[in-house]
Amino acid sequence: MEQRHKVLLLDDDPELLEMYKEMLGQLPSRPEVHTATTGPRALALLDAEPFRLMICDLKMPKMDGLQVLAIVRRRFPELRTVVMTAVQDEEFRSRAYALGVDLFWLKPDTHQNMQMFLECLESLLGRDHEGGFRGVQSKSLMDIIQMECLSQSSTVMRITRGSLVGKIWIQGGELIDAEAEGARGEAAFRRILEWKSGTFENLPAEPDRERTIHKSVNGLLLEMAQALDEIANPDPASMEDAEHRKTVWRLSTLTREGADWVVTAPDKGKPEGWGTESEAELGRWMKQMMETCRRLSEKIEAGPLSHVQGKTIERRLVLMPWTDKSFLVAWPLDADPGKLLEQTKKLTASWDS
């Protein structure tokens, strides 16, 4: 028997909740609908059992929708989230999308609007049990790209995974460029392919886009498949050699980009430093900074941290959160502050790949 998806509805009005519950219960996929009237109650329910989708109001007393969503996006990144609100304010729409919600919908005021909303919900409840990309659930991203190239498409694929956004440019069936997490070209393409699930949409082609990828798409996909295979089944004999090559590569990256030093602090494990001997102390400080910023963001609902730039009397520093670690990069004081962010993204992207 097929398992029914669970949907959590959060609104401070019990009457509305009852009505939503009844309507959602009639969706073709017949989801199991649970309700909560407060943010803390909703979080407790999410902790207790896995849900597929959460629909959240914005205006609620004590803990408002944006606060709940900030916590939910961090603790349950796979949960699909929808904001349904009566607040017509562009700021809130931007903030909600910045938090990575899947859909922001003004509370329906016509029957037609309500029908469209329910159709969107049904599509968000797609039946991908083991990863895959929304809309084409049984296919991996590699399959989807291969299909686009085989059909000689010209398109820009925008791929989203939680708060991460990547783009792949395909022109006449050829892969010409990619962009993700501050990286561009092959590095960005590889990074996107590491995402196991997410959503994608096709945007209009950009024929004037500069070409940065010159390898064939099949060659790149093959390399990527081999790399993923090696990660899954590492060969102990080659590990030491790989570590040495990684060290040389990292030092050359540091020098090439003109940074003074770099420290990376993984969420779990020891920090690593290049160009500094204080990596342990700096790693601790980075974690403190990340924690302070996280606390601050939660209190004032400012959304996820993008990066922190700072200045000492000797250097300019950039702290950048990455997927499961953070980077702190020190630049000379005379470095152009307007270009530091891009340079740091470039350095961390090539470093991490």
Add this chain to the structure above:
Amino acid sequence: MGFLKLFSRSSAAVQKLPSGSFTVDRDGNIVASTVSSSYPADLLREISREVLTLFRDARAAQVPMTEFNIHFASLQVTARELRGGAIVFLSPKTTATSH
């Protein structure tokens, strides 16, 4: 479709993001502010507390900072060290200004 009227009811307000600047002394007291008085004072104090924590932690890590620029998805917080306190600038980001 009378039931749809339920959707338009008004309820509790969502907190707007703060905009403007303020000065905080070394003890966390807000000395001067251009942030709208409708923004809760306790949240402004929370911001000053966390900003002073950032400067203090940096000094403890032997990296004394003179300035921080914190970029959140919806807000930019710029803080400059000021004789143990700080001057803090708060600039909400809109779709047009965020990068």
